[in-house]
Amino acid sequence: MSRAVLLPHAPSSVSTARRRLCSDLHDAGFDSARVNDxxxxxxxxxxxxxxxxxxLxxxxxxxxVEASWGVGADSGDGWLEIAVTDGGAATLPRVARPSRSAxxxxxxxxxxxxxxxxxxxVxxxxxxxxxxLEVAVDALEPCARAEGAGSAAVPQGVGEPQTARA
Incomplete structure (x- = not known):
């Protein structure tokens, strides 16, 4: 299972994308905890x-902007990839260290x-x-049956990587 959706560059897109993602994952048989994550x-x-x-x-x-997600399995390990694609910013995203009161x-x-x-x-x-996100392989069984055993879904529209995924 994979999906890519174009969304308006507006705050309301967050709830729209969440609803679509949650619906897809519930339909695929994911448990509520992993759907919430x-x-x-x-x-x-x-x-x-x-x-x-x-x-963009x-x-x-x-x-x-584009949001995409897909599930698959490699060597017995299941995964769920979530991606957001946009027109970039002056700096790359990084983990911040805000003050306690921020x-x-x-x-x-x-x-x-x-x-x-x-x-x-980029x-x-x-x-x-x-x-x-790591997922239990048994959570992917309905997806694998729908797409053919052993195939891994790749999110659509993510583009070719410029930096290697570790």
Whole structure:
């Protein structure tokens, strides 16, 4: 299972993307805890893109960002990848160290805590921030049957990596 959606560069896109992701993961048989983790990661990545980055450049439709997700398995390990692609910003996303009284700045720290790994890829004027969550392989069985045993889904629209995923 994989999906890529273009969304308006607007705060309302966060709830739209969360609903679509949660619906897809529930339909695929994921448990509520993993669905909630995935929704939180997507919310943080998309909120950061909307707050700090520009919309996607042409040839994309004007004032849009892209959210994508996909599930698959490699060597008995299951994964769920969530990515947000935008028009980039002056600086790359990084984990901040806000003061205890700061009202924000903890989003990527939350993503880092939930995800097995996360990173950033830059391709021309397009930036993708991605996170990979580990999932139980048995949670992927319905997806694998639907797509053919042993195949791994790859999120659509993420682009070619400019930095290696560790």
């Amino acid at each position: 995935a929704a939180l990661v997507l919310s943080e990545l998309l909120s950061n893109a909307l707050r700090h980055a520009a919309p 450049p042409e040839p994309f439709p004007p004032d849009c 009202l924000g700045g903890r989003g990527l720290e939350i993503v880092q805590h939930i995800a097995a790994k996360w990173g950033t890829e 391709d021309g004027g397009v930036t993708t921030v991605w996170a990979v």
